[in-house]
Amino acid sequence: MPHLRVEIRTERLALPVSRxxxxxxxxxxRWQQPTSANPAPPADNLSADELAHTFVWGDASILPYRVQDDYDRDLHPGHLDAVVLDNGLLRATVLPDLGGRLASLIDLSTGAELLFRNPVFQPANLAALNAWFSGGIEWNGLIPGHSPFTCAPVFCGVVETDDGPILRLHEFDRVREASWQIDLFLPDGESRLYVHGRIVNPNPREIACYWWTNAAVQYRPGMRVLAPADYGIEHVLPDNHLERFALDAHGFDASYPEEWSTATSVFFRKPDADRLWIAALDSRGRGLLQTATHEMRGRKMFFFGTGTGGRHWMEVLGRPGDSEYVEIQAGIAPTQDQEFILPAGGSLEWTECWMPFAADAAAVHDPCWHTACSAVRRTLDAQLPAQSLSALDIRLRIHASKPATRPLHRGAVWGKLHEVLTGRPIAPGLDFDAQPGVACPWAELAETGRFSAASLAALPEIWVAGDRWQQALIDSSARHGETWLHALALGIIALDRGHTAPATAFFQRAHTLRPNALSLRNLALSERDVEAAERLYLSAWDALDAAPQLATPLITSLAAEIAEWLLRHNRIAALRRFLYGLSPDVERHERIRLTRARLSLLDGNLDSAEQWLDHDFATIREGETALDEIWSALQIARASRRLGRALSPDEERAVLAASPVPYRLDFRMVRMVRTVGNGRV
Structure with missing residues (x-):
């Protein structure tokens, strides 16, 4: 039977979407990011390879990226633009407006969906920039965490080759100032999707990088996740540290997601393995398998767990009754607490293969981990020998530097502006040409060395960071004179680096040259004296009132930040006055609701506190405990009021057991510790 020619086409997917x-x-x-530092793992637990280039979660800056925190849980009919890669045996669907997410991978011979295909688009607060959605395969780099491109457009185009068409995704990371690309190749006559990755460092210095490819697969009872491993390493919440444990501990098998009641991340480690892979297989021994060339050394399973909080997280991200999934992941470093070093002018390439997989059910569910893994390995070697993957990797490396012949989608302009600043292309074969859009004032700076009158008339929507942009601002100020925009931008760069004194001077000059709310807000953040910081924050708010043309996102974002700051610093009288003056639109912001709930508790207005909790919260951070803390404090306060006295610790525990956190408010991901045999799980 002749195979269909490989086809790449565009489509529009109809599905419920959240705004x-x-x-x-x-x-x-950097200090405003809501992540906690992780302690150094014990040196006698992990190898030198597993400790190399570790980092502290939340310690690095995300500037110049902007946080995406404006969304809700109101689904409505909508559409997503898609690009489909189809060879008659497999059909892959990519979302170029959402980081190039591979939303679906269908085995056309059986009609089976190999991934968890989310039936809705619903952001939640799990990514480096907040907004993230579940499902499919995502490309995570070059900074730790879910990619800053998760909910952003990327470049997408077709590369025609003698081997067949390749669908290319690529972008420029503004923090690492390096490019990443993913080339998707679906050969004629094969039920395997090959993914060739390339990261290029165009800088004259080495950089630290990060890369993990994450695939969500539909969870089914009895599912097993297997990978070559002599032991496991768990990423333990909530303090983000690593613990080594035995995978085959008696009475508990970490390869079965259903054994984990709370959220877990398990890294499978076999340092001397000659071939690495990971597979999620159902009770029949069928599912999805990933393997790759030797550059990809890490393998991981993630599951939200079978507990209430985990189930709620998956339903928040999807649709009740159709939302449970497990992630199988592969990365360049052994664990996700590590980066890798890319030398000056260097690049890194690898090739992955994602394939439908079936093996003998009894073998892959053998109680012995190594027996089950051996069964998978034998089947994999028969279907895709390692040397075949290596040979294809060589061909894909040649194609990786070829330009796209048919552009399908445009990303952001920042790669092009980097090329303007440096006078050099970032990477062979990659085109970063795009419309400036919100980058307009910075495009002017890069191309002309100065700002136009139009750019100086309003606050930019986005900012710049990094040594090159800092130098461009300094050079422009020296040649053409410092404007308020020069001073404000240089102050932002300095403050993010912890250079408070020069940052303060920049912000003061910016405000003198042109009074503006953002300079006052940044001065408040720079100020150590609480009373002075309060005056600056409230002056920034008054400056917004004097400029009603400013966009609503700036007004609501600043209001939420001021309210949280006043509460955190116990400026209660000022907080009451501030909240009283808010408009109804701003008052509905869910971070304002949380502040009002906490204030109501302080005031003893318990019914009001509960009313403020009556909301479908959308932006609760992964690991955040605000809702259960408020709920628990509310129940204890009510019981104390009934008894007319403070409760003992035992009484508090009894009250919370009788009035547990409601399902709609339960986002807890706390790990339960138990010791079984030689394993700590």
Whole structure:
């Protein structure tokens, strides 16, 4: 039977979508990120390879990216633009407006969906820039965490080759100032999707990078996740540290997701393995398998767990009754607490293969981990020998530097502006040409060395960071004179680097040259004296009132930040006055609701506190405990009021057991510790 020619086409997918509004216009500095530091793992637990190039979660800056925190849980009929790669045996569907996410991979011989295909688009607060959605295969780099392109457009185009068409995705990372690309290749006559990755460092210095490919697969009872491993390493929440444990501990098998009641990340480690892979297989021994060339050394399983909080997370991200999934992941470093070093002018390439997979059910569910893995390995070697993958990798490396012949989708302009600043292309074969859009004032700076009158008339929607942009601002100020925009931008760069004194001077000059709310807000963040910071924050708010033309996102974002700051610093009288003056639109912001709930608790207005909790919260952060803390404090306060006295610790525990956190408010991902045999799980 002749095979169909490989086809790449565009489509529009109809599905329920939640609104994703404009990004937060306030620059978010490194200390404002809502992640906790992780302690150094014990040196006697992990190998030198597993400790190399570790980092502290939340310690690095996300500037110049903007946080995407304007969304809700109101689904409505909508569409997503898609690009489909189809060879008659497999059909892959890519979403170029959403980071190039591979939303679906269908085995056309059986009609089976190999991934968890989310039936809705619903952002939630799990990514480096907040907004993230579940499902499919995502490309995570070059900074730690879910990609800054998760909910952003990327470049997409077709590369015609003698081997067949390749669908290319690529973008420029503004923090690492390097490019990443993913070439998707579906050969004629094969039920295997090959993914060739390339990261290029165009800088004259080495950089630290990060890469993980994450695939969500539909969870089914009895599912097993297997990978070559002598032991496992768990990423333990909530403090983000690593613990080594035995995978085959008696009475508990970490390869079965259903054994984990709370959210877990398990890295499978076999340092001397000659071939690495990971597979999610159902009770019949069928499912999805990934393997790759030797550059991809890490393998991981993630599951939200079978507990209430985990189930709620999956339903928040999807649709009740159709939302449970497990992730199988592969990365360049052994664990996700590590980066890898890319030398100056260097690049890294690898090739992955994602394929439908079936093996003998009894063998892959053998109680012995190594027996089950051996069964999978034998089947994999028969279907795709390692040397065949290596040979294809060589051909894909040649194609990786060829330009796309048919552009399908445009990303952001920042790669092009980097090329303008440096006078050099970033990577062979990659085209970063795009319309400036919100980058307009910075495009002017890169191309002309100065700002136009139009750019100086309004606050930019987005900011710049990094040594090159800092130098461009300094050179422009020296040649053409410092404007308020020069001073404000240089102050933002300095403050994010912890250079408070020069940042303060920049912000003061910017405000003198042109009074503006953002300079005052940044001065408040720079100020150590609480009373002075309060005055600056409230002056920034008054400056917004004097400029009603400013966009709603700036107003609501600043209001939420001020309210949280006043509460955190116990400026209760000022907080009451501030909240009293808010408009109804701003008051509905869910971060304002949380502040009002906490304030109601402080005031003893318990019914009001509960009313503020009556909401479908959308932006609760992964690991955040605000809702269960407020709920628990509310129940204890009510019981204490009934008894007319404070409760003992035992009484508090009894009250919370009788009034547990409601399902709609339960986002807890706390790990339960138990010791079984020689394993800690």
């Amino acid at each position: 994703l509004g404009p990004a937060n216009p306030l620059p978010v500095f």
